[in-house]
Amino acid sequence: MHVMVIGAAGMVGRKLVEAFAAGPDSFGKPIDRLTLVDVIPPTIPPALSGVSAALAIDLSDADAAARLIATRPDVIFHLAAIVSGEAEADFDKGYRVNLDGTRALFEAIRHEGRREPYKPRVIFASSIAVFGEPFPEKIGDEFFTTPLTSYGTQKAICELLLSDYTRRGFFDGIGIRLPTICIRPGTPNKAASGFFSNILREPLAGQEAVLPVDESVRHWFASPRSAVGFFLHAALIDTAKIGPRRNLTMPGLSALVGEEIEALRRVAGEKAVRLIRREPDPVIRRIVSGWATDFDARRARELGFTAESNFDEIIRIHIDDELGGNF
Amino acid sequence: MHVMVIGAAGMVGRKLVEAFAAGPDSFGKPIDRLTLVDVIPPTIPPALSGVSAALAIDLSDADAAARLIATRPDVIFHLAAIVSGEAEADFDKGYRVNLDGTRALFEAIRHEGRREPYKPRVIFASSIAVFGEPFPEKIGDEFFTTPLTSYGTQKAICELLLSDYTRRGFFDGIGIRLPTICIRPGTPNKAASGFFSNILREPLAGQEAVLPVDESVRHWFASPRSAVGFFLHAALIDTAKIGPRRNLTMPGLSALVGEEIEALRRVAGEKAVRLIRREPDPVIRRIVSGWATDFDARRARELGFTAESNFDEIIRIHIDDELGGNF
Numbered sequence: 041m042h043v044m045v046i047g048a049a050g051m052v053g054r055k056l057v058e059a060f061a062a063g064p065d066s067f068g069k070p071i072d073r074l075t076l077v078d079v080i081p082p083t084i085p086p087a088l089s090g091v092s093a094a095l096a097i098d099l100s101d102a103d104a105a106a107r108l109i110a111t112r113p114d115v116i117f118h119l120a121a122i123v124s125g126e127a128e129a130d131f132d133k134g135y136r137v138n139l140d141g142t143r144a145l146f147e148a149i150r151h152e153g154r155r156e157p158y159k160p161r162v163i164f165a166s167s168i169a170v171f172g173e174p175f176p177e178k179i180g181d182e183f184f185t186t187p188l189t190s191y192g193t194q195k196a197i198c199e200l201l202l203s204d205y206t207r208r209g210f211f212d213g214i215g216i217r218l219p220t221i222c223i224r225p226g227t228p229n230k231a232a233s234g235f236f237s238n239i240l241r242e243p244l245a246g247q248e249a250v251l252p253v254d255e256s257v258r259h260w261f262a263s264p265r266s267a268v269g270f271f272l273h274a275a276l277i278d279t280a281k282i283g284p285r286r287n288l289t290m291p292g293l294s295a296l297v298g299e300e301i302e303a304l305r306r307v308a309g310e311k312a313v314r315l316i317r318r319e320p321d322p323v324i325r326r327i328v329s330g331w332a333t334d335f336d337a338r339r340a341r342e343l344g345f346t347a348e349s350n351f352d353e354i355i356r357i358h359i360d361d362e363l364g365g366n367f
Numbered sequence: 368m369h370v371m372v373i374g375a376a377g378m379v380g381r382k383l384v385e386a387f388a389a390g391p392d393s394f395g396k397p398i399d400r401l402t403l404v405d406v407i408p409p410t411i412p413p414a415l416s417g418v419s420a421a422l423a424i425d426l427s428d429a430d431a432a433a434r435l436i437a438t439r440p441d442v443i444f445h446l447a448a449i450v451s452g453e454a455e456a457d458f459d460k461g462y463r464v465n466l467d468g469t470r471a472l473f474e475a476i477r478h479e480g481r482r483e484p485y486k487p488r489v490i491f492a493s494s495i496a497v498f499g500e501p502f503p504e505k506i507g508d509e510f511f512t513t514p515l516t517s518y519g520t521q522k523a524i525c526e527l528l529l530s531d532y533t534r535r536g537f538f539d540g541i542g543i544r545l546p547t548i549c550i551r552p553g554t555p556n557k558a559a560s561g562f563f564s565n566i567l568r569e570p571l572a573g574q575e576a577v578l579p580v581d582e583s584v585r586h587w588f589a590s591p592r593s594a595v596g597f598f599l600h601a602a603l604i605d606t607a608k609i610g611p612r613r614n615l616t617m618p619g620l621s622a623l624v625g626e627e628i629e630a631l632r633r634v635a636g637e638k639a640v641r642l643i644r645r646e647p648d649p650v651i652r653r654i655v656s657g658w659a660t661d662f663d664a665r666r667a668r669e670l671g672f673t674a675e676s677n678f679d680e681i682i683r684i685h686i687d688d689e690l691g692g693n694f
Contacts, residue, residue: 131477131535150458172611184511186530186612193531197524203513204520208458284499285513 042073044108046099046145047119049078051224052165055268056117061085066272067115075113078120100141105148112158115275118145119165125231127191138194146201150210162202162213163274166287168260170196170217171332178334181289188330199287206286214274215287219262219335219347223358232327236261236297240304240355243315244367252321255298258333262292262347263357270345277343285339291347293354294334303351307359308367369400371435373426373472374446376405378551379492382595383444388412393599394442402440405447427468432475439485442602445472446492452558454518465521473528477537489529489540490601493614495587497523497544498659505661508616515657526614533613541601541609546589546619546662546674550685559654563588563624567631567682570642571694579648582625585660589619589674590684597672604670612666618674620681621661630678634686635694 043060047053057076060066074092076082077099084092097104099120120141121127127134142164152158169192170185185196202213224237228249235252236259242249262270270290282288305313337345348354359367370387374380384403387393401419403409404426411419424431426447447468448454454461469491479485496519497512512523529540551564555576562579563586569576589597597617609615632640664672675681686694 182511184509185527187527188534188611190531190535193527196527200512200514200520200523200527204517207515208517284515 041067041069041071041115042075042111042113043067043071043115043117044075044077044111044113045082045117045119046077046108047117047121047165048076048082048094049080050119051226052218052221052264052267052271053078053117053119054083055264056119056271057082057088058085059268059272061087067275073113075108075111077108098137098141099145100136105141105144106151109145109148109152112152113160115161115163116145116149117163117165117271117275118142121165121191121195123231124169124189124191127194128189131190134190134194138191139197142198143201146205146210150205153210159209160211161275161279162211163271164198164202164213164215165271166195166199166215166217167192168217168219168289168332168335170199173330173332175332178336179289179332180336181339203284203286207284212279213286214277214279214282216270216274217287217289218267218270219260219290219292221264221267222261222354223263223362225264225358225362232324233331235324236300239297239316240300241358243304243312244308244355244358244363246315248315248317250319251297251316252319252324253297253328254320254325255296255301257297257328258294259297259328260292260294260332260335261351261354262290263354265357265361266290266292266347273345281343288340288343288345289335289337291337291341291345292335293348293350295351300351303355307352307355368394368396368398368442369402369438369440370394370398370442370444371402371404371438371440372409372444372446373404373435374444374448374492375403375409375421376407377446378553379545379548379591379594379598380405380444380446381410382591383446383598384409384415385412386595386599388414394602400440402435402438404435425464425468426472427463432468432471433478436472436475436479439479440487442488442490443472443476444490444492444598444602445469448492448518448522450558451496451516451518454521455516458517461517461521465518466524469525470528473532473537477532480537486536487538488602488606489538490598491525491529491540491542492598493522493526493542493544494519495544495546495616495659495662497526500657500659502659505663506616506659507663508666530611530613534611539606540613541604541606542614543597543601544614544616545594545597546587546617548591548594549588549681550590550689552591552685552689559651562651563627566624566643567627568685570631570639571635571682571685571690573642575642575644577646578624578643579646579651580624580655581647581652582623582628584624584655585621586624586655587619587621587659587662588678588681589617590681592684592688593617593619593674600672608670615667615670615672616662616664618664618668618672619662620675620677622678627678630682634679634682
């Protein structure tokens, strides 16, 4: 089986590739070819060095998609995108990378299939940013997509394309709407959502973290391990069960910032909690107030996608996967 | 005021232009320039000949949109599209005309605005084809768009672009999701939806018409006069009242084929009804069974959009507008 990961240098992309290395039978049959693609050269795990190629390619460059697809991967994970803030700051770049790059990939697959029959599985990383406020208390699977960012618009458009290309038989697509991933490994970044991870990751490492919002803020989370699980499950699922509505809101945990902190107290003690410094930021508070807080995600759960059910679990996964199990 | 109609040779486009001719104060201030655009040269009504230009231009041709927008129209009605059947039969043409043509228009407006401030009102003709079955009994304003045709996909994508370009301040857009227009003037065509109009229009003209489905089939209708009314209202409305959710399901009449026939009996008598020949067509029955039957359309009604409330009214409008008031 030939597996391609586009966006393999990103956080979820890297973890997905690590999962292939850890479980060589991730797909029921062995991966005999793995192509890792990103704008910077992705890292090949040693266990997969014999079958892997790492390519530094921008999908939105002319012919880039056609060159990738000429190798006829059986499963394509498409996680490449520029993030929300950048897509908002640079309108042209956001549409070029997030929309035109994805459309170029889909078109390359369609054209390859006209040359010689070809119908890969395509798993597309979408986002709950396809939704825009005001929201119902719990967003159902049939709620409309009215994004309030260009990033969310680009993701919603790619979802529509994915469904249409699938309906027409050009490929077998699934769109995966990721929750906010928590705890993100690494260092604090400038993303407005960064604090959700920072207030757990930094205290677990003995470092201070800033909390810019109230403890009553509610949001929608899944661990990096769940995110990888979504993609692996999407690659293996019987798509006949999904029908033509190919974009799925993934399950997640709806939780308060206060619940994050309580879980931290239970797992790491009062000393860790004291490392959270309250520093209200009205700008971040306003941005976050426009974000979705809870989803039904019934379809995805019925299709076998799973996520965490409490923050203790999310913290323990971070300790296992990032801190070598030691805290 | 400079008004541009793209798709001015189509049925609704022509009626919209006729409405300008009949009511020179359609916009509160006079139309001192009218640009009519279509792939074939649109007809200029005599009353508007002094201020009008008719252009045969394909919006999806290179630079076509930029040339049109260089004239800086204040109000742009964009009704140009290839129809559902053709977009399904010719994948490339559908995306080129319905998606890329519209995006080129939006981009041309954005670039013109960078050259010199410019923010026209853009009214986009969308369709209930953005929805795909299964449906709730009545489709609410927050129901998701999961089209089951490439045409519906292209319309749904343009809706997303319209909202994003509006949110970014590039223009002031409104998407108008039209019901099935009934009674369509002209002659019977091959469209699967044609019979809804044929079974009224043809008997009113003393001609036979074929009914390929049961009388229990329900669908969603508005007259051509209502369609024109939607566009005129959209051009004048205070868009601050709409907010960021710029695509509106227009009001309409949910009615059974049997109700169409009863209205025909009331207005035109048993002799007219006898001209309807039942000729069940399983293909058309299957296509129609996948169409939406009823909408809430509350937002549009609250914003002042109106349509017919019974089929007697729809028939009388046809008699007034197409048969010179005489039956």
